Amino acid sequence: MRVLIIGPILPYLGGRTTGGVAMDCTNQAIYLKKNNVEVAIIAHNTFSNQKYRQYKGINIYYFPKKTLFMLHSIYNLISNDYFAKVVKYTKIVGILKAFKMIGRMYTIKRAIRDFKPDLIHIHDVIYFPEIKYLTNNIPIVVTVHALTSLSSLYTSKSEVRIHKLVYRKSFKELKYVVTVSEYMKEKLNKHYKGHIHIINNHVEFNHNIYKISPNKKNDYSTLIYIGHLKKGKGIYDLIKVANILKNKLKFRLIIVGDGEEKSNLYKEIKKNKLGEIVNIYGQVEHEEIFKLLDFADLFVTCSYGETWGNVLFEAFSKGVPVVAYDNTVMREVIPNYAGLLAKDRDLEDFSQKVLCALNTNWNRKRIKRYAYEHSWEKGITDFINYFKYVLENEDYLKKKRSRS
Numbered sequence: 001m002r003v004l005i006i007g008p009i010l011p012y013l014g015g016r017t018t019g020g021v022a023m024d025c026t027n028q029a030i031y032l033k034k035n036n037v038e039v040a041i042i043a044h045n046t047f048s049n050q051k052y053r054q055y056k057g058i059n060i061y062y063f064p065k066k067t068l069f070m071l072h073s074i075y076n077l078i079s080n081d082y083f084a085k086v087v088k089y090t091k092i093v094g095i096l097k098a099f100k101m102i103g104r105m106y107t108i109k110r111a112i113r114d115f116k117p118d119l120i121h122i123h124d125v126i127y128f129p130e131i132k133y134l135t136n137n138i139p140i141v142v143t144v145h146a147l148t149s150l151s152s153l154y155t156s157k158s159e160v161r162i163h164k165l166v167y168r169k170s171f172k173e174l175k176y177v178v179t180v181s182e183y184m185k186e187k188l189n190k191h192y193k194g195h196i197h198i199i200n201n202h203v204e205f206n207h208n209i210y211k212i213s214p215n216k217k218n219d220y221s222t223l224i225y226i227g228h229l230k231k232g233k234g235i236y237d238l239i240k241v242a243n244i245l246k247n248k249l250k251f252r253l254i255i256v257g258d259g260e261e262k263s264n265l266y267k268e269i270k271k272n273k274l275g276e277i278v279n280i281y282g283q284v285e286h287e288e289i290f291k292l293l294d295f296a297d298l299f300v301t302c303s304y305g306e307t308w309g310n311v312l313f314e315a316f317s318k319g320v321p322v323v324a325y326d327n328t329v330m331r332e333v334i335p336n337y338a339g340l341l342a343k344d345r346d347l348e349d350f351s352q353k354v355l356c357a358l359n360t361n362w363n364r365k366r367i368k369r370y371a372y373e374h375s376w377e378k379g380i381t382d383f384i385n386y387f388k389y390v391l392e393n394e395d396y397l398k399k400k401r402s403r404s
Contacts, residue, residue, distance in 0.1 A: 001387060002038040004115055005029055006108075006131070007123030009043045009060070010286070019228070020201060020310040021145050025123050027204050029058050031380040037387075040115040042107060044124070061111045064103040101130060109134050119387055126163060128170040139394045141176040141387070143199075144188055146307045167191065176390050180308045183329040199382045203313040205375035221251040221358050224296040224320075226289055226311045227303070229259030229280075234302030234325070236261075236268060237347060241302065243272045244351045249358070251277065253300075256292060258283040293318040298357050299339075300324075302350065309333055316371035319364030323353045338367045 007025035029039045033056065040059035053060055108131055112120075121141045122128060128142055171192040178197045179185050185196050227233050235255070242253050255265070255278065262280065269278050281292070293299075299315035305328040312322055312333060322339035324330045330341055340357050342350035372378070 001384075001391065002040075002116065002118045003032060003387060004040050004042065004111060004117035004120045005123070006042045006120065006127055007044060009041060020308065021123055023204075023310055024143075024145075024201055027202065027376050028121075028380070028383065030056065031376045032383065033058055035380055035384060037384065040111060040117065042111050044104075044127070059111075059115060061107055063107050105130050105134060112138070119391060121383075121387075125170050125174075126166055128174065129166060132173060139176065139390050140174075141178060141390060142170075142174055143178040143180070144184065145180055145201075146184070147187060147191070178386070181329045181332055183332055184307045197386060199386065200374055200379065201308045201310050201313075202374050202376040202379035203310060203317055203371060205317060205372055205377055219250065221249060221297045222254065222295050223251055223298050223300045223354065224254045224256065224292060224315075225300055226256040226292075226314070227301065229255070229257050229261045229265055231261060232304050233259075234304050235265060237302035237345070237350070238300065239265070239268050239272060239274065239278065240347050241300070241351050241354065242274055242278055244347060245354060246274065246277060248351075249355065253278045254292060254296070255280045256282075256284055256289065289314060290318060293320055296320050298323060298354065300354060303327075304345075306330065313371050313374050316367050317375075319362075319368045321357055321360070321362045321367060323350065323357050325350065335370065337363060338370055 005025055005028060008019070008022040009029075010022050010026045025041065029041050032039045039057075040061065042061045042063070044063055104127070108127075112134065117138060119139050119141065120131060120135065121143065122131065123143050123145065125142055125144060128140065131140060168191075174192065174194065176197075177188070177192055177194060178199050179188055180199065180201050182198065185198055188196055225235070225238055229235055238253070238255070245251060253274075262282070265280065269275060269280075284292070293315060296315070296318075297320075299312070299320050299322045301309075301312070301322070301324045303309075303325065307329055309329065312324075315322055316338055322334055324334060324339065324341060325344045326341035327344045334341060340353040340360075342353040
């Protein structure tokens with residue numbers, strides 16, 4: 001079986017993001033390869049450093065860099081026979097998207113020609129129409145991680161209009177759709193009426209890295225948040241919670257991550273005189289996260305919405321319990337033996353749940369076992385079995401053999 005994955009990749013492979021989807025695409029490729037599946041990736045990190053063309057037997061293709069973008073577009077206009085398909089598609093997405101799309105389509109067509117995949121797995125619906133036009137009846141599986149691009153809270157209004165058009169067209173034609181949680185399936189059912197298969201996100205579980213460290217003997221508690229520094233993650237709520245707790249608890253709050261609100265967050269910390277309590281570490285190497293989790297008594301997140309939450313399972317893998325708002329997917333992913341849920345947007349209740357969690361005798365080994373059940377080591381078989389089902393359902397491999 002030969003699988004072509006299209007999605008973002010982690011920086012050490014040449015990507016530019018450390019988000020959950022980049023982690024999923026990268027680890028999915030690595031663990032498929034470990035299970036004797038031939039894999040290639042098209043990295044849609046347009047501004048990636050394009051570090052590798054191959055990594056541990058995985059072929060990597062990249063969408064054109066910004067500086068080469070116009071040259072790619074002109075070349076494709078002149079020399080490729082699928083420009084008519086691009087023109088047809090631009091009736092949907094608009095002329096402004098045409099040139100960018102041509103550069104992407106050049107990469108997609110080259111990857112399909114060189115790698116000859118049996119199945120294509122896309123981690124973003126937005127690319128489905130382009131790939132559908134370029135494939136020769138190759139089965140396509142799409143994983144929908146979120147629908148944030150359909151909301152003006154996360155995307156510009158003009159982008160939202162384009163995304164809605166593309167999603168509407170795609171959902172009419174999609175046959176194999178995967179999503180990451182029951183919560184996302186319920187949301188997705190409003191847009192897509194076909195069958196939706198659930199495969200949870202997984203965490204990379206290195207048994208040495210994820211060894212539970214003994215509790216540190218400090219005279220204060222250590223709370224940790226890991227994630228993007230943006231409003232939707234509730235980072236200002238975290239600062240308000242720290243302000244409430246500063247007279248009730250001796251603690252430190254470690255914030256790990258980067259984002260557009262970082263400078264404003266520093267101002268908020270200074271304004272509330274929390275400089276000795278709250279520390280922003282910025283973006284760190286992935287393995288450094290687990291060293292920081294060694295010192296954590298509790299993982300805290302005031303996120304206003306998640307579709308799964310990979311970082312929660314990274315905390316669980318170190319036996320660290322979680323306190324979060326009771327919203328979106330949180331009740332589905334945080335069992336009562338692994339954390340506490342506070343009323344959504346209720347800062348006082350969140351603060352009380354932090355105090356309660358710090359006074360609870362958690363079974364850290366049980367929390368770690370729960371994380372292991374969602375490891376790539378165990379979970380990759382979910383993808384392999386689903387891909388086999390798709391290929392058998394399409395009778396694709398038999399048709400391929402008969403053609404050759």
